Structures are given as C-alpha cells and as structure tokens.
Amino acid sequence: ERALSKDGGPMLVILDEIDYVKNGDSLIYTILRLHEGGVPRSPTVVAVARWEPPYMLDDSIRSFLILKLSLERYTPEQLRDIVRYRASESLEEGSYDEEVIDRVVELSKHTGNARTALKILYLAAKLAEERGLKVITPDHVSEAASRVGVVGISEETIAPLDIHDKLLLLAAGRRLTSSGKSWIRMGDLLEEYKLICEEVGVTPYKYTAIWKKVRDLRNMGFFETKKSGEGMRGQTTLISLGSIPADRLVIKLKEMLREDLSPLPFEL
Numbered sequence: 001e002r003a004l005s006k007d008g009g010p011m012l013v014i015l016d017e018i019d020y021v022k023n024g025d026s027l028i029y030t031i032l033r034l035h036e037g038g039v040p041r042s043p044t045v046v047a048v049a050r051w052e053p054p055y056m057l058d059d060s061i062r063s064f065l066i067l068k069l070s071l072e073r074y075t076p077e078q079l080r081d082i083v084r085y086r087a088s089e090s091l092e093e094g095s096y097d098e099e100v101i102d103r104v105v106e107l108s109k110h111t112g113n114a115r116t117a118l119k120i121l122y123l124a125a126k127l128a129e130e131r132g133l134k135v136i137t138p139d140h141v142s143e144a145a146s147r148v149g150v151v152g153i154s155e156e157t158i159a160p161l162d163i164h165d166k167l168l169l170l171a172a173g174r175r176l177t178s179s180g181k182s183w184i185r186m187g188d189l190l191e192e193y194k195l196i197c198e199e200v201g202v203t204p205y206k207y208t209a210i211w212k213k214v215r216d217l218r219n220m221g222f223f224e225t226k227k228s229g230e231g232m233r234g235q236t237t238l239i240s241l242g243s244i245p246a247d248r249l250v251i252k253l254k255e256m257l258r259e260d261l262s263p264l265p266f267e268l
Contacts, residue, residue: 011043019049019160025061032064073112073221080105082114083121091125096136100124103138107145111221120144158252163260164205166253167196168213169222172241173250185228186237189214200261214239 035042108117123144171192197204217223224240
C-alpha cells in the first residue's frame with residue numbers, strides 16, 4: 001500500500017502456491033480492494049495454485065478475475081525428459097542409469113508433478129550417498145518414493161485440504177481397506193463419508209457438493225474415477241486411490257483429523 005501511494009504507477013503482485021497460504025482468501029481480498037482505501041488503484045494479481053482454493057469461487061473475489069489458465073499435468077514422457085535433464089545436470093556421470101530414471105517416472109507419473117519426481121530423485125541420490133555407494137539403484141528410488149509418500153499422502157500435500165476433503169479421503173481409504181478391493185462405488189463412498197461425519201460430529205455435505213469435491217480430488221491426483229462396466233448393475237461412478245496405499249492414507253488422515261477436530265470425544 002505504501003509503494004502504491006508513493007509511486008502511483010501500476011504494480012504486479014505474484015502469489016505463488018496461494019493454496020498453501022493460511023487465510024489466503026483474506027490476503028487476496030485485501031489486495032484486490034486496496035483501491036477502496038487511499039491508493040489510486042489496486043495492483044494486478046497473478047495467483048498460482050496447484051488446485052483452485054474454495055474461496056476463489058466466492059463472488060467477492062471471483063468478480064475481480066479477468067483470466068483463468070489451467071495448466072495440464074506433465075505427461076510421463078515430459079516427466080522423463082525433465083528427470084533425465086536434471087539428473088544429467090546434478091548427478092555424477094555413471095552414478096545412475098536409464099532404469100533409475102524409468103523408476104522415478106513410474107512412481108510419480110500419476111501425479112504429473114515434476115517437483116515430486118525430482119524430490120524422489122534427490123532423496124534416492126542422498127540415500128546412496130549416505131550408504132557410501134557411488135551408484136543409485138531402483139531400490140533407492142523405491143525407498144525415496146516411500147519417504148516422499150509417493151504423491152498424495154505426504155503431510156504437506158494433505159494439509160491444505162479442508163475438513164470435508166480429508167473426510168472424503170478417509171472414507172475412501174476406510175472402505176477400500178475393509179473391502180480389499182481396488183475400486184468402490186460412489187454410493188459406498190457417500191455412505192462411509194456420512195458415517196464418519198456422524199462419528200466426528202460434522203454436518204455432511206449434500207450430494208452435489210460432494211460430487212464437486214470428488215471431481216476436485218480427482219484433479220488433484222488423489223482419486224481415480226471411471227464409469228462402471230459390464231457385470232455391474234446400473235451405471236455408477238467407481239472410485240479408486242490409484243497407487244496410494246489406502247491403509248497408510250487412513251493412518252495419516254486420522255492423525256491429522258485428530259488435530260483439526262480436536263478435541264474428539266473418542267478415537268477415529
């Protein structure tokens with residue numbers, strides 16, 4: 001505000017990873033309405049996010065939006081190019097081979113996230129170094145991926161989600177774990193979600209809102225969805241956690257929800 005008042009010229013504010021910022025809605029709202037105070041104009045804001053925070057749908061903020069760009073996830077081929085290039089730039093020649101690159105891509109491709117792929121590569125290199133080895137192996141990559149959480153179940157990825165996103169993920173994890181199956185029906189997810197909401201004393205969302213959240217969680221890489229096929233009665237949406245281990249996801253979500261909803265009168 002001081003800079004705008006002093007200079008009076010146009011200003012560009014870039015907010016990277018706004019979906020991770022606590023009270024991001026308040027921050028954006030305040031910046032966009034600076035012109036209502038003592039400055040001649042509000043700055044132009046570029047907000048970058050991995051997914052669209054719910055508050056971006058609020059009319060008080062959406063009315064200021066001029067352009068929205070959605071960038072597609074990296075394809076496996078693009079991830080391979082990125083990982084191969086970064087490996088050639090940062091690792092000793094001969095310390096890795098194409099099998100290591102392939103393994104990194106295999107364990108990160110369902111995210112489409114270059115940061116995750118590169119983090120796995122970095123940790124694999126550190127593991128080899130810590131053990132006095134000069135060569136990175138696919139096993140190092142697998143262990144690194146496990147430490148990272150192989151997408152979706154690392155705390156830093158789940159933390160920005162709201163309570164109902166976490167409850168839906170918990171519902172999917174619980175139902176998939178108990179059923180021993182790879183896919184569950186949308187109806188199964190709804191049933192488990194409502195049961196969990198009742199257990200923790202949270203009012204469940206209506207179907208339309210839940211479906212939107214399922215779609216958003218799919219776009220973030222947590223859920224995979226498909227239409228039911230032959231052998232199933234009626235058409236329904238099937239939901240899976242893909243390569244995310246359901247049992248590990250349940251454990252992580254229980255820990256986080258105990259903090260988010262503390263105090264709980266009982267164990268989740």
